[in-house]
Each structure stands twice: as C-alpha cells, then as structure tokens.
Amino acid sequence: MGEGVEWALHSCVNLAWAGPDRAVSAARLAAWHDLPTAYLNKQLQALARAGIVTSAPGPRGGFRLARPLADISLMDVVAAVEGPEEAFRCAEIRQQGPGGGPAASYAAECAVAQAMGRAELAWRRELAAQSLDDVRQQAERQAPDAPRQLRDWLASR
C-alpha cells in the first residue's frame, strides 16, 4: 500500500483543523509534516478528482474539504488515492494450461478468488464504517492542542 494514503488521511484532518474558511496550499500541508511538496500535490489532486476536496489556484488558493469530515470515510480516501481496483486480482490461472480445458464451464467465480474477495470485502466494510471525523476525535483526544498549533502556524506564515 502506497504511503500516499497516509499523507492524504493526515492532510484531510489537517484541512479540517485549518477550518472551512481557509484554503491551505499543498506547500503548507507538506511543510507541516516535512513531505515532498509536489508529490503530496499529486495525492491531493486525486482527492480533488474524487470530490473529497476542492481546489483553487492563485494567491489565497489551495485545498479545502468539499464536505464535513463525518461524511468522508476511510474507504473514500483509500479508493481515491490507491485506485478502485481490488488488491487481489484473480488472473484465472485455473483456465490456463492442461488443467483448464474448454469443456469446463467457468461461469462460477474461482473459489480462490471468492475466498480472497470475502476477506477484502471485510477490509472495505471496516474502512467504510469509519469516518475521518472518528479519526479526528481520537487524534484530538491524544493531542488536544494540535488543532490550535496548526492554526497558529498557518496564520504566522
């Protein structure tokens, strides 16, 4: 799993802490955690294409959340950054070689793919069940000053 997912999740929470009235540029978000600016911008563009954040060019421009954190699930972010394709992709090797004659009917999904799919479904369900607001609340419980620190730092630049 790419590390862009971690960056995107943290950035979304940071955007929520920055507030809905203030747009934050990719450069600011990257500097906050010492990340490569242009590459984080790439991930943010993916979030923008998915409708999770909105973007604005020019001075006072940047990114801001397109909707409340409570309406954004972890699944939304992961799908936006990593792509919609499943992690386990069945290549239907059962149909190849001597084992897979044309006589057999492959209407049913491969048993291996079924089993792996069940596991991946459980993963996706758990991701979809958790909103970014849950993450934000937990983070604030651990570091209550984090939101203000970020806002102060943004205001001082």
Next chain:
Amino acid sequence: MGEGVEWALHSCVNLAWAGPDRAVSAARLAAWHDLPTAYLNKQLQALARAGIVTSAPGPRGGFRLARPLADISLMDVVAAVEGPEEAFRCAEIRQQGPGGGPAASYAAECAVAQAMGRAELAWRRELAAQSLDDVRQQAERQAPDAPRQLRDWLASR
C-alpha cells in the same frame, strides 16, 4: 498484492488433489497452469520455509503438504508469500516537521494507524477464518472432475 499469492493457493489445493503419497515438482505444478517454473519455485520455497509444505530434492522429489488442508488457513499462505509486515505501515509523519514538537508525547499509536489497523485486522481475521479445505470443497463443487484430471495428468508424465 503479488500474484504469487494466487499461485501458491492454487498450488496447495493441487498438492492436496495429488495426494499425500506423491510429491509434485515445481515444474509439474507450473506446467499445470502455464506458470513460469522457476518463479513458482520461489513461492513454494516460501511455503516450505513457513512449514506449510515440505520439499525433497532429487528424482521422485518435489513438494507435498506438511499438514492437512483443514489446518492451513488463507492467512498462513498470505503471510508466507507476502511477508508478515502490514500492508499499511505508519511512517509517523505526525512527528515530523513543525507539527511534531518534542513536547508532545507519542506513547499512543497514531489515530490514523489505529483506524487503518482495525481494517487490516478485519481482513486478517477473515483470512484466518477460512481454511484451504473450504476452498477445495468449493472448487470441487464447481468442477468435480478436477481432482481426477490432475491425478491422471500427473500419472501420465
């Protein structure tokens, strides 16, 4: 996720179909599904290191299951082939940059990592709950002749 997982899972079921008395070489297993022999051998070696299969060199050598299919979970195979490390690895970016002063205590796990870890735990639980014997039964339900076809093909070579 690497495609070696799919190959390993199918190969384990094939080994069960071949029977416990007969060792099957990596070349035979690969030819059965038109896979690159040497690379499949690599995955089988990983299974051997994990104690899922046993290996024997020389003529009449090859691989065979180290224990019944019912005692092998999907999780065992995935961990053996893909490695034990988690798919989502937290880089602790919250500690980097201006956002992460030394004043903050990082005893608690990052909220993002916690949330992603819950999802990955659900995935692992589902994988651990399914045994390879379940997969075999489902596969035989779809293609009852598959075991005999494989045994006949192995005997004819």
Next chain:
DNA sequence: GAGGCAATACTCGGATATGGGATGTCCGAGTACTTTGGG
C-alpha cells in the same frame, strides 16, 4: 544371478538480471492581490 558401484537425470535452493509502477521533480496556465499612474 546377486551385489556393489559409478554414471545419470532430476530436484530444490539461492544468486543473478530485468521491467513496470510507485516515488519524486519540474514547468506552464491561470488567478487574485498589489502597486502605480492618471483623472
């Protein structure tokens, strides 16, 4: 004919290349602010 021995063929196991995608970087198009000149 029986037994031992050498030759052989086959296997795993690890060391060695290669290609594609994730990672990282750079520049152009566009926008809002600022400044400056004129009315």
Next chain:
DNA sequence: CCCAAAGTACTCGGACATCCCATATCCGAGTATTGCCTC
C-alpha cells in the same frame, strides 16, 4: 481621494525523470534411480 490597469507573486495541474521492488531467469549442490561391471 478614487479608480483602473498593468505588474507580480502565488497556486494548481499535468508532463517529465528516477528508483525500488515484484517478476523472471539461470546455475550449482545434492539425491534417488538406473544401468553396468564384477564376483
């Protein structure tokens, strides 16, 4: 003093390099079989 217009600085967005790991391959060490030679 007010307004307009040009200049400027800042932003996103996509095109362009680079690096690492999954993929793929090859060769050596070891073993059971097989055939042969000797007794």
